[in-house]
Amino acid sequence: xxxxxxxxxxxxxxxxxxxxxxxxxxxxxxxxxxxxxxxxxxxxxxxxxxxxxxxxxxxxxxxxxxxxxxxxxxxxxxxxxxxxxxxxxxxxxxxxxxxxxxxxxxxxxxxxxxxxxxxxxxxxxxxxxxxxxxxxxxxxxxxxxxxxxxxxxxxxxxxxxxxxxxxxxxxxxxxxxxxxxxxxxxxxxxxxxxxxxxxxxxxxxxxxxxxxxxxxxxxxxxxxxxxxxxxxxxxxx
Numbered sequence: 001x002x003x004x005x006x007x008x009x010x011x012x013x014x015x016x017x018x019x020x021x022x023x024x025x026x027x028x029x030x031x032x033x034x035x036x037x038x039x040x041x042x043x044x045x046x047x048x049x050x051x052x053x054x055x056x057x058x059x060x061x062x063x064x065x066x067x068x069x070x071x072x073x074x075x076x077x078x079x080x081x082x083x084x085x086x087x088x089x090x091x092x093x094x095x096x097x098x099x100x101x102x103x104x105x106x107x108x109x110x111x112x113x114x115x116x117x118x119x120x121x122x123x124x125x126x127x128x129x130x131x132x133x134x135x136x137x138x139x140x141x142x143x144x145x146x147x148x149x150x151x152x153x154x155x156x157x158x159x160x161x162x163x164x165x166x167x168x169x170x171x172x173x174x175x176x177x178x179x180x181x182x183x184x185x186x187x188x189x190x191x192x193x194x195x196x197x198x199x200x201x202x203x204x205x206x207x208x209x210x211x212x213x214x215x216x217x218x219x220x221x222x223x224x225x226x227x228x229x230x231x232x233x234x235x236x237x
Contacts, residue, residue: 068225
């Protein structure tokens with residue numbers, strides 16, 4: 001179920017995932033917070049959806065494809081949900097795909113502290129009084145049985161302030177991309193192992209916003225994202 005938080009300065013998350021039986025797993029080698037160049041991403045929902053989104057971003061930034069679209073695989077999983085909070089070019093956009101639908105919505109949460117996950121019900125006071133993403137996740141760990149393990153955090157503006165693993169968070173873009181690719185491969189290997197056989201892993205998408213965000217047109221939202229990812233892609237060349 002877990003917790004991922006954004007406070008307008010940092011994105012933070014625990015490392016837990018939960019299977020369909022409610023069993024918490026801390027051994028999945030995938031982190032819900034990512035940095036690619038100047039872009040910071042925090043995710044929740046279906047683990048396979050997270051992988052698909054990161055794979056799309058990796059392929060675009062590394063120049064393997066010129067296509068930048070919300071992954072169709074995520075939209076086709078109508079029995080799964082997915083949320084990504086993406087800080088890009090000074091804005092933080094929240095992309096959501098809910099269970100029972102293939103539609104994607106985009107909201108602007110740049111100035112709106114937000115907590116996603118089962119821990120959100122225990123952290124509204126933090127978000128209301130003194131928004132702090134790291135503290136929100138730490139408090140969720142104390143009170144929510146589905147939020148557990150280390151707290152991973154990343155500054156959205158200063159790429160030296162973080163505690164992510166070296167490769168995904170290296171200041172060298174090539175190493176960030178290599179680290180992301182390795183993490184995707186290791187997670188796919190885990191999902192194909194006997195330990196994960198027949199299991200679906202996810203992180204809750206229950207959401208708490210300090211104030212209601214404004215929905216923006218999908219075409220405009222995806223254009224803003226493409227512009228940001230394109231800048232990182234050009235830096236990679």
